[in-house]
Amino acid sequence: MSAQTDIRPATLSSGLTPDRGERMKQLWHKSTPYWFMSPYIIIFGTFGIFPVFFMIYLSFHQWNPVAGLQSMRYVGLENYVLSLTDPMLWQTMWNTFLMALYSGIPQHLVALPMAYLLLLLGKRARHWLTTAYFLPYVTSTIAVSMIFFVMYSKESGIINLSLAWLANGSMTQWLFGWLNNLLPLGWVQENSLIRYSVSFVVFWKYVGFNIVIYTAGLATISDELFEAATIDGANAWQRFYHVALPLLRPFIFFAVTLTIIGNMNLFDEPYVLTRGLSQASTNGMTISNYLYRIAWEWLDMGSAAAISWILFVVIGVFTGLYFWFFGRRGLGGH
Amino acid sequence: MNFPSDMRVGRGTLRLISKALLWSALLAGVAITIFPFLWSLLLATHDRSTMFGSGLQLGIGTELLNNYDRLLSIMNFWVGMFNSFSVAVLGTVTSLLFCSMCGYALAVYKFRGQNVLFGMMICSMMLPPILTLIPYYMVINALGLTNTHLAVWLPFSINPFGIFLIRQYVVASVPKELLEAAKLDGASAFRTYWSVVLPLLKPGLATLAIVQFVFLWNNFLQPLVVLTSTEKMVITQMLRSVQGVPNTPWGALMLGTFISILPLVLIYLAASKQMINGLTSGAVKS
Numbered sequence: 001m002s003a004q005t006d007i008r009p010a011t012l013s014s015g016l017t018p019d020r021g022e023r024m025k026q027l028w029h030k031s032t033p034y035w036f037m038s039p040y041i042i043i044f045g046t047f048g049i050f051p052v053f054f055m056i057y058l059s060f061h062q063w064n065p066v067a068g069l070q071s072m073r074y075v076g077l078e079n080y081v082l083s084l085t086d087p088m089l090w091q092t093m094w095n096t097f098l099m100a101l102y103s104g105i106p107q108h109l110v111a112l113p114m115a116y117l118l119l120l121l122g123k124r125a126r127h128w129l130t131t132a133y134f135l136p137y138v139t140s141t142i143a144v145s146m147i148f149f150v151m152y153s154k155e156s157g158i159i160n161l162s163l164a165w166l167a168n169g170s171m172t173q174w175l176f177g178w179l180n181n182l183l184p185l186g187w188v189q190e191n192s193l194i195r196y197s198v199s200f201v202v203f204w205k206y207v208g209f210n211i212v213i214y215t216a217g218l219a220t221i222s223d224e225l226f227e228a229a230t231i232d233g234a235n236a237w238q239r240f241y242h243v244a245l246p247l248l249r250p251f252i253f254f255a256v257t258l259t260i261i262g263n264m265n266l267f268d269e270p271y272v273l274t275r276g277l278s279q280a281s282t283n284g285m286t287i288s289n290y291l292y293r294i295a296w297e298w299l300d301m302g303s304a305a306a307i308s309w310i311l312f313v314v315i316g317v318f319t320g321l322y323f324w325f326f327g328r329r330g331l332g333g334h
Numbered sequence: 335m336n337f338p339s340d341m342r343v344g345r346g347t348l349r350l351i352s353k354a355l356l357w358s359a360l361l362a363g364v365a366i367t368i369f370p371f372l373w374s375l376l377l378a379t380h381d382r383s384t385m386f387g388s389g390l391q392l393g394i395g396t397e398l399l400n401n402y403d404r405l406l407s408i409m410n411f412w413v414g415m416f417n418s419f420s421v422a423v424l425g426t427v428t429s430l431l432f433c434s435m436c437g438y439a440l441a442v443y444k445f446r447g448q449n450v451l452f453g454m455m456i457c458s459m460m461l462p463p464i465l466t467l468i469p470y471y472m473v474i475n476a477l478g479l480t481n482t483h484l485a486v487w488l489p490f491s492i493n494p495f496g497i498f499l500i501r502q503y504v505v506a507s508v509p510k511e512l513l514e515a516a517k518l519d520g521a522s523a524f525r526t527y528w529s530v531v532l533p534l535l536k537p538g539l540a541t542l543a544i545v546q547f548v549f550l551w552n553n554f555l556q557p558l559v560v561l562t563s564t565e566k567m568v569i570t571q572m573l574r575s576v577q578g579v580p581n582t583p584w585g586a587l588m589l590g591t592f593i594s595i596l597p598l599v600l601i602y603l604a605a606s607k608q609m610i611n612g613l614t615s616g617a618v619k620s
Contacts, residue, residue, distance in 0.1 A: 019547055032443065033445040034445065034526070035439050036443075037435075039436060043489060055472075065472075127607070129364060132364045137613065141552060143591045146577065158373060267464065287464070308465050313466060
């Protein structure tokens with residue numbers, strides 16, 4: 001190898017066009033980083049940049065993908081007008097927002113104290129419990145949603161059967177007897193319940209992820225701070241509230257940001273729990289589900305593109321506001 | 335972290351009670367987390383008649399083998415499993431190659447357009463995937479890649495998270511002197527990357543492999559949009575598609591669901607620490 005590089009200048013200078021060879025070599029040398037970046041440039045260019053601009057074009061057209069590219073027809077702003085006046089668009093945005101709240105807030109309210117409690121334990125016990133809590137995060141959303149769909153079943157689901165058992169049991173009747181008027185509850189059939197049913201699955205799946213983040217955050221706080229607080233007479237709750245919580249702020253901010261991003265994309269859970277958007281979909285359908293329905297069930301790609309742009313603006317505004325209000329404070333002023 | 339024993343909870347009974355409360359809270363959490371998995375396994379041993387019978391059925395049924403036969407009769411179960419597996423493996427291996435190439439370039443070279451590429455990656459990370467679903471489909475359609483597995487894994491092989499992760503690893507664990515030495519020895523840029531840098535990145539590559547494999551195995555939205563024929567469908571899609579069938583054999587479906595999550599669960603149980611660290615690495619390290 002080294003011999004080759006030593007020889008090369010000599011052979012080049014004795015060659016026909018020494019300058020050209022030298023320049024080629026330099027060009028090759030300069031282009032090296034681009035060769036390494038080429039997978040990203042090519043794939044992102046194809047799947048990222050080009051289509052975003054094509055989507056602007058598409059949003060002014062009517063296009064049924066099944067009929068091929070020739071069927072595209074210019075319709076002006078019609079797609080935007082139709083979408084903005086479509087009550088279902090705002091309804092599904094509202095659904096997405098509510099389910100984000102119902103699943104997101106409990107996630108963090110449960111994960112924070114759980115992480116704190118885990119730190120009271122020994123290393124082994126903590127490891128095993130964390131492993132259990134994190135398990136749902138590893139498994140597929142479709143699979144767990146299918147399982148919950150069966151558990152939510154109106155006639156034979158374990159949840160309704162357990163409630164019926166509580167309502168009729170001789171020991172528990174005095175407390176749960178009133179449930180008999182409501183049973184069987186259509187957890188995934190009723191528009192009034194579907195948001196809670198979906199939110200619980202989301203909560204169940206992601207709470208372990210947040211526990212791990214908060215445990216890692218708590219581990220960065222030095223023992224001495226807790227010891228000092230104890231000597232000053234702070235009890236466990238005070239140590240949590242006055243010592244741990246303020247120092248966890250950047251972690252909370254980051255975890256909440258991840259929750260918000262995740263919830264904006266919520267698709268799988270409501271899709272399965274509404275049985276492919278066929279039941280309780282008025283309140284159960286998220287914006288992602290609706291976009292899918294417009295584009296692939298109603299085959300109206302133009303409107304779907306217009307809605308994507310509307311969403312892009314809405315999300316952009318909300319993200320900006322979020323970082324403006326919480327960003328500095330959330331990161332603890334850094 | 336060791337908490338000093340709380341002086342004011344000195345009395346034995348009080349301490350015992352608080353300890354009992356602590357453990358019951360933690361174990362209740364475990365029960366709620368694990369229950370659905372055990373329940374699906376239990377239901378896999380029942381058929382419609384025992385499942386929809388009156389009252390709680392807590393016993394293990396006798397229908398496991400029959401459910402397996404039913405499962406195979408309602409869907410090409412193992413074809414779906416194989417499809418998921420090949421998508422996840424191809425996508426993971428390709429992303430290890432691509433992300434490490436790009437991460438290496440970003441870490442080692444200074445070149446024109448670097449900041450633009452950096453900015454694009456950050457932007458694409460912030461962009462919710464649902465917004466890119468329509469353009470993604472249009473490109474797949476235009477390239478004639480509908481109903482191919484390539485369409486499901488190729489766009490994810492340049493995961494910006496993975497590129498940043500590898501870049502971080504190169505900066506942290508590949509000494510500059512080593513790269514200089516390789517250059518002096520006359521190794522080409524690609525050779526330096528392949529035989530000097532890559533071996534040093536093993537922990538980073540393992541983390542990336544975990545993230546990619548879990549994502550691709552569990553992915554549903556892109557396959558739903560792109561894969562249309564039953565022999566191409568991945569397992570998540572197949573399981574979902576029989577949900578709408580009247581008189582769904584739920585016992586068989588629960589068996590299929592359980593088997594479909596088993597590979598990841600087994601890997602997870604064997605290497606839970608690495609997987610937890612890997613899957614939260616994007617969140618914890620920043």
